[in-house]
Amino acid sequence: MALDKIVIVGTGQGGFQAAASLRQEGYEGEITMIGDEAGLPYQRPPLSKAYMKEANIERIQLRPENFYTQNRINLVDATRVEQIDRAERAVVTSAGDRIAYDHLILATGARNAVTPIKGIHEERVFGLRSMMDADHLRSTLEDAKHVIIIGGGFIGLEFAAVAREMGREVVVLEAASRLMERAVSPEMSSHFERIHCDRGTMLKFGQPVVEVSDEGAYRPCRARLANGDSFDGDFILLAAGVRPNQELAAATGLSTANGIIVNQLLLTSDANISALGDCAAFPDPRTGELIRLESVQAASDHARTIARRLTGKPAAYTALPWFWSDQFDAKLQIAGLPSGADKSFVRKGNGDEYCVYRFAENKLVCVETVNSAREHMTARKLLATGSEPVFWDDLKQVGFELAALMKRQKEMAST
Incomplete structure (x- = not known):
């Protein structure tokens, strides 16, 4: 079936990346993005950091307005999708519009969790x-x-x-x-x-x-x-914490469980609908277990995976998850997931560098660093899907220096 019309529900990082990647991959059909917030798509991570200090809207916008015009992306803001008609392949909006799709991408994200605390809805x-x-x-x-x-x-x-x-x-x-x-x-x-x-x-x-x-x-x-x-x-x-926005998908009969369930290609139980980002529960490339990541990078990688599939270049999502947080002058970066981690090694570097290497059955599965961008980037390369496993003894032999281990691996591969 020809995909002449693709509709994206959600105008956050994942929804934006899906639209941009579709054009980058050569898609020439109609793209419509629908989001319930007014204005242009923007980055959320700076909201609790840099934006809180300076409130510079332009610095957090993902692209200026002319980007959407030049790339023929129809941006429908301040509008909520109320219903999905899977039989007729159309969405119904809060404005009463009915928008047809050949393929639908759900990038509905997550919302703040509201805990059962007495008085939690007080105005302060x-x-x-x-x-x-x-x-x-x-x-x-x-x-x-x-x-x-x-x-x-x-x-x-x-x-x-x-x-x-x-x-x-x-x-x-x-x-x-x-x-x-x-x-x-x-x-x-x-x-x-x-x-x-x-x-x-x-x-x-x-x-x-x-x-x-x-x-x-x-x-x-x-x-x-x-x-x-x-x-x-x-x-x-x-x-x-947050909760996935899965209600729209569940109401139309899609499989959900702490997120909209998708396969390794980010496809839902409906072959005409994909889901990505905070709202999607997908199989962990390492363990096969369903997981859900609240991560800008995961949402962007999901979007690229979907765009490639929809333009005839399908490949499973296997990207290594990574995260970051800026608190005072400490930049925390995490590469990998600590599933099953049962042992850690701590290394304090120069100045304020601090690293924790986490192992599951002596196999390196996650590296946490503070103010050590080089170590973080090396960890992402060593932990990438398809890379040679790194074990406790391997790192111990090089004093738990990832760069030294990578250098040794290259030397051994060249001999």
């Missing part, structure tokens, strides 16, 4: 997912002195760092026993705990927030923990 509780959220937070932060953050993951800690650099008092309330528990090793959690404590951030672990209210004794709002401790602040940032 904010989330951070969109540019509008960031603008509101930035404005509120200007007049605030005390900030409460619920959640010690990437977003919460990035915002905490910005707030501390602006001189605000900050407390981070994390129900788990350590920072970024789902994303990093215990060793890296401890490293960032020291960084934040040294900068004056108060960190509280192991107790969930059970209630928020506007009855603070000294500030407009209060957060109370399960053990009875309470903290007063000018506002609360809720940064307790």
Whole structure:
């Protein structure tokens, strides 16, 4: 079947990359992008970092307006897709329009998780997912002195760092026993705990927030923990993770399970529909288990995989996942996934460099680095799908220096 019309639902990084990659791969048909936010597609990662400081919209826009005109991409903003008619291959929008497709790409992303906390919908509780959220937070932060953050993951800690650099008092309330528990090793959690404590951030672990209210004794709002401790602040940032936007897909009968289920080609249970990014649950190239990644890079790589398939060049998604987070002057970069990791080795480099090598049954599966871009890039090459496995003993022989190991591998391959 000829693909004359491709519709992309979602105008985030993944949706944008799908449209751009289709044109790069030579697709000449119609491309329509539909997104519920007003304005041009933009990058989300800077919202909790650089954008919070300077609010420069142009610096986070993925492309200027003329890019879409020149590449014949029909951008429909401030519009929500309400329904998918799979039988007739069409989507129905909140504006009442019915838009036909030959192939549909779902890039619906994720939304902030709302935890079952009493009073969580109080007006002084904010989330951070969109540019509008960031603008509101930035404005509120200007007049605030005390900030409460619920959640010690990437977003919460990035915002905490910005707030501390602006001189605000900050407390981070994390129900788990350590920072970024789902994303990093215990060793890296401890490293960032020291960084934040040294900068004056108060960190509280192991107790969930059970209630928020506007009855603070000294500030407009209060957060109370399960053990009875309470903290007063000018506002609360809720940064307790995200949930995939899978409801649209589920309503039309597509398979879902913590995301829209896709195969290694990012194809859903409907041959005319693909899904990518934060909303997609796909098979891990290493283990085959269904996983979902909240990562700009994964969304972009998914988009490129789909574009190649739709232009007659199908290849399975096998890209190595990688992530990053900027907190104060510490740049955390992660290569690979720590699935099954049971052992770690820590190496402190020059200055503020810090590296954690994670192993599963003595095989290197993930490398976490701080302020060590070279080590991160080398790790991505060594861990790439199809590369020769790296084992504990291999690294031990070269003093856990990835560059030295790569050099030795090249020398052995040339002999």
